[in-house]
Amino acid sequence: MNRSPQHDDDVARLWQEHLLAAFPADLRGAELAGVDMVLLDSSIAGCVSTWKDNGGVLVTDLASHRAVLDEQQLRLCGLAARRLLEYLWTQPPAPASRLAVTAVIQTAASDLTATEMLLGRAVESPQLEERGYNDLDSMNSNISELMDLLPGLAEDLYVAMLSHTETSSASTQLGSGSVFTLVSNRRQDFDAAKYPLVEHFPAVLRSHLPRALTVLTRLAVTGRELPEHSAVLGSRTFVIIEDGSRRRDFTYPYAGSDPTDLLDAFQDFAVTATETQAQALCEVLTSSPRAAVVWRRTLRAAAAKLLWQPSWSVSRPTT
Structure with a gap:
């Protein structure tokens, strides 16, 4: 793989000579060690x-x-x-x-x-x-x-x-x-x-939801040691990572809007989720600590879902 302009010139010259040369007539149909010479x-x-x-x-x-x-x-x-x-x-x-x-x-x-x-x-x-x-x-x-x-x-x-x-x-x-x-x-x-990553993220949400939510949380946390808070939803205990995202999605000074575009894709996914997808989302959200921004976008999606689909409701846990 140690190429140089001289190597390229040599190959080009030899290749041109090969193209100009006629194939030897006595080798047509001939075989050597079982290999056809034309092939x-x-x-x-x-x-x-x-x-x-x-x-x-x-x-x-x-x-x-x-x-x-x-x-x-x-x-x-x-x-x-x-x-x-x-x-x-x-x-x-x-x-x-x-x-x-x-x-x-x-x-x-x-x-x-x-x-x-x-x-x-x-x-x-x-x-x-x-x-x-x-x-x-x-x-x-x-x-x-x-x-x-x-x-x-x-x-x-x-x-x-x-x-x-x-x-x-x-x-x-x-x-x-x-x-x-x-x-x-x-x-x-x-x-x-970065564009293919943003473009493909909706497909990641559909086929690799746990990975997708972990990506969002890691982007929000950015390697920092942040406080965690536990809460109970029905019979489930879940953990929220306090990421400082009260006023904006990411406190880290990212260049461009790509991480926010991922959050938008997640919120769109949650809004349009089928009942099966919504149940899977709840399972994944509560399975590991998630950044506060992920939970906030989830609540926004739930509110939006109630507005455009009034018949949709959350069943209350029975005691």
């Missing part, structure tokens, strides 16, 4: 084309076809993807890193533990601050798959991305065009990478 030629040509199109990375194309790989092939492909990403993380941030991150996620089933350990580095300091603007877009774009395969990592990704403020305005390049090149900066890239 071998076309297979190699496909590998070279993929290598060129993917910026010198073959494993990313293979990973995208993981559904047709057997167990051993998937294991080897996953190992190759992880080793590629490990290497790229020793190099300056580049688009190839995003391709490798995607390949690691696509082959995560080959070794879930190794995948979680490796990708977990991306959401930790100092790597988050140094490379997050470049690398995390691929993780966020695959949040649905991550939530299904590695929900703990997906939860950490939500919290790390939405609680971090990128302050650097250093220039970054969009694409690799040599004639017309678009330029962005690190702060814009990092903020844009």
Whole structure:
């Protein structure tokens, strides 16, 4: 993977020579060790084309076809993807890193533990601050798959991305065009990478409700030691974390409105919840300490539900 402009030039020259050369007539229909020479030629040509199109990375194309790989092939492909990403993380941030991150996620089933350990580095300091603007877009774009395969990592990704403020305005390049090149900066890239997380959060609420509420609580608490208060609802005891959110949702100075957008999605979910979803929500709310802001949004949803659906009522506990 130690590429240079000279390597690219050499490949381009050899590839052009290959395209111009006629296929040897005596090899048509011939086999060597049971391999048809025409098929071998076309297979190699496909590998070279993929290598060129993917910026010198073959494993990313293979990973995208993981559904047709057997167990051993998937294991080897996953190992190759992880080793590629490990290497790229020793190099300056580049688009190839995003391709490798995607390949690691696509082959995560080959070794879930190794995948979680490796990708977990991306959401930790100092790597988050140094490379997050470049690398995390691929993780966020695959949040649905991550939530299904590695929900703990997906939860950490939500919290790390939405609680971090990128302050650097250093220039970054969009694409690799040599004639017309678009330029962005690190702060814009990092903020844009958050969009898939916000967009997918309603689906997280529907399919991974406990994780979703834990994300909201962690964003509200932001690692602080805060007082907790117990209360009884019917026969249930629940715990509210005092997060200082009396006047606004988050006391932590987040950049942008993304964490608040997650709360809005949660409130919309609670307002439109079916009876089954509402019961599940009550179970999850009382199963662990939750931030006060989560409870306040729940009460707002309950009030809104009563306004647009007057027949809806809360059954009183019997004594």
